[in-house]
Amino acid sequence: MMDNIAHNSASDRRMPTYYFDIEDDSRLQRDDTGVVCENEEAVRRTAVEALPDIASDGFSDAGGHTIAILVRNEEGHYVFRAAMTLTADWLR
Secondary structure (H helix, E strand, O other), X not given: OHHHXXXXXXXXXXXXXXXXXXXXXXXXXXXXXXXXXXXXXXXXXXXXXXXXXXXXXXOOOOEEEEEEEEEEOOOOOEEEEEEEEEEEOOOO
């Protein structure tokens, strides 16, 4: 009876969940909820599009500051990183 089920076909596979952790300088805020993404392009797009909103809340105006999104797969391995750096200096 189970032989009639096609395994590993693209239409039968469930879409994976990815976790978007936020790294703000030396602090890491882990994502425990995750986002279901259809493919790697969706993972990249989700991280890149979220970064400006996250950065606008977290950037300070002192020197240089980097905020990154580190994406973990369901196995807990980091698979993608998107980062923004703000550098603010007086030109005197």
